Amino acid sequence: MDDLTFRRTLYADPHTQDPNAALAAKGDAQKQAFWKEMKAFDSDIKAALSIDVPENLAEKLLLKQTINIESNERAKRPWYWAMAATVALAAVLSFALITPNAGSISYDALAHATHAEREAGDFATMDMATVNAKLANYNGTMHDGIGEVLSANFCYLDEIKTLHLIVKGEKGLLSLFVLPEEHNTRAESKFSNHEYSGLSFLLESTRLIVVGEDASEIESFSERAKKTLLFSA
Amino acid sequence: MTRNISEADAVLSGMKTKQLKYETLVKAYHADVFRYAVWLIKDRAIAEDVVQETFLRAWKSLDSLQDDAAAKAWLITILRRENARRFERKSFDLVDIDDVSVADQKQENGAVVEKRDLRMAIEKLSDEYREPLVLQVMMGFSGDEIAEQLGLNKNTVMTRLFRARSQLKDIMTTNVSTEVKASG
Numbered sequence: 001m002d003d004l005t006f007r008r009t010l011y012a013d014p015h016t017q018d019p020n021a022a023l024a025a026k027g028d029a030q031k032q033a034f035w036k037e038m039k040a041f042d043s044d045i046k047a048a049l050s051i052d053v054p055e056n057l058a059e060k061l062l063l064k065q066t067i068n069i070e071s072n073e074r075a076k077r078p079w080y081w082a083m084a085a086t087v088a089l090a091a092v093l094s095f096a097l098i099t100p101n102a103g104s105i106s107y108d109a110l111a112h113a114t115h116a117e118r119e120a121g122d123f124a125t126m127d128m129a130t131v132n133a134k135l136a137n138y139n140g141t142m143h144d145g146i147g148e149v150l151s152a153n154f155c156y157l158d159e160i161k162t163l164h165l166i167v168k169g170e171k172g173l174l175s176l177f178v179l180p181e182e183h184n185t186r187a188e189s190k191f192s193n194h195e196y197s198g199l200s201f202l203l204e205s206t207r208l209i210v211v212g213e214d215a216s217e218i219e220s221f222s223e224r225a226k227k228t229l230l231f232s233a
Numbered sequence: 234m235t236r237n238i239s240e241a242d243a244v245l246s247g248m249k250t251k252q253l254k255y256e257t258l259v260k261a262y263h264a265d266v267f268r269y270a271v272w273l274i275k276d277r278a279i280a281e282d283v284v285q286e287t288f289l290r291a292w293k294s295l296d297s298l299q300d301d302a303a304a305k306a307w308l309i310t311i312l313r314r315e316n317a318r319r320f321e322r323k324s325f326d327l328v329d330i331d332d333v334s335v336a337d338q339k340q341e342n343g344a345v346v347e348k349r350d351l352r353m354a355i356e357k358l359s360d361e362y363r364e365p366l367v368l369q370v371m372m373g374f375s376g377d378e379i380a381e382q383l384g385l386n387k388n389t390v391m392t393r394l395f396r397a398r399s400q401l402k403d404i405m406t407t408n409v410s411t412e413v414k415a416s417g
């Protein structure tokens with residue numbers, strides 16, 4: 001191996017296993033020094049490439065998958081589960097709100113709200129530019145005034161990719177889901193489970209869903225959403 | 234009856250195995266996959282979204298991963314595909330990602346100047362040189378694996394790696410001589 005090929009080989013891969021390179025360096029102090037230098041340079045490159053990984057990333061990834069399974073599993077439950085739910089609902093007919101069916105958008109919205117605390121992670125405030133970069137996927141923009149946005153993540157509600165904003169409320173965390181325009185006709189207007197209540201409404205032609213623990217707070221949160229969000233066709 | 238129970242057991246244990254396999258995958262590779270995503274996408278927030286999409290897709294098609302040794306390459310393939318999908322969607326680009334520096338503010342403050350300079354030099358490399366370098370140095374991929382990821386032949390990959398390092402050396406040498414001149 002001539003000197004030029006030797007240098008080229010090491011430039012391409014300082015950790016090369018090429019026996020010809022090893023042979024060329026054998027008994028040649030200059031080549032060995034060059035090899036050592038290239039290995040050191042590679043360590044520097046490796047150090048320069050390092051990126052801080054968000055602490056809760058692994059947990060977030062596992063959480064996403066858990067929510068995904070939960071909503072899929074429940075959607076797969078046999079018909080008599082739904083029947084039982086209907087009977088239970090009929091028994092409490094005075095109950096004004098609709099408890100959504102498994103595998104529906106609103107059902108999944110409640111499931112995501114249940115996990116909001118974990119999803120929001122370390123509760124760092126998101127800056128508006130990042131929120132807006134994500135909202136751009138839905139032709140939306142937001143200006144200040146909705147409150148402290150703790151997280152903006154894409155989440156699947158019944159297989160539909162939505163943007164899930166978690167906002168700090170006075171009585172717990174509030175969730176706002178933005179649906180893609182082509183799915184604006186689905187979801188009940190009011191729904192709840194034992195813990196959370198939700199509203200769904202249209203803003204221009206975009207469907208928004210808000211979920212929170214306190215019914216009156218989600219009303220005022222919806223109003224703030226209407227004032228701070230703008231969607232263009 | 235007995236048969237049904239054992240079938241149910243088998244399904245249940247299959248699910249547990251899949252869950253365990255997924256958790257192992259997340260724990261072992263999430264950091265590397267995220268780091269690679271940041272270098273590829275040049276924006277931490279978008280990178281995190283794409284990583285989430287990647288792992289969700291990985292979960293859904295986990296059964297297709299037969300060879301555990303190939304898991305990292307498999308995840309990177311999914312990530313690259315997920316990233317490409319971003320550009321198929323309309324009206325995405327409000328943020329010009331090329332203007333966003335990969336450099337981590339927090340890390341940069343405490344880091345030595347040379348490391349920062351080297352990082353900036355890597356950022357300056359064109360994508361065709363930086364990508365194979367990141368795959369080789371950070372992800373530990375072989376020339377053949379990089380060739381497969383990028384859809385190139387191995388010789389092209391090795392040439393690009395050679396050029397990437399030689400450009401970095403040039404930039405760093407120029408930096409050093411400028412600094413010497415400035416202080417001298």
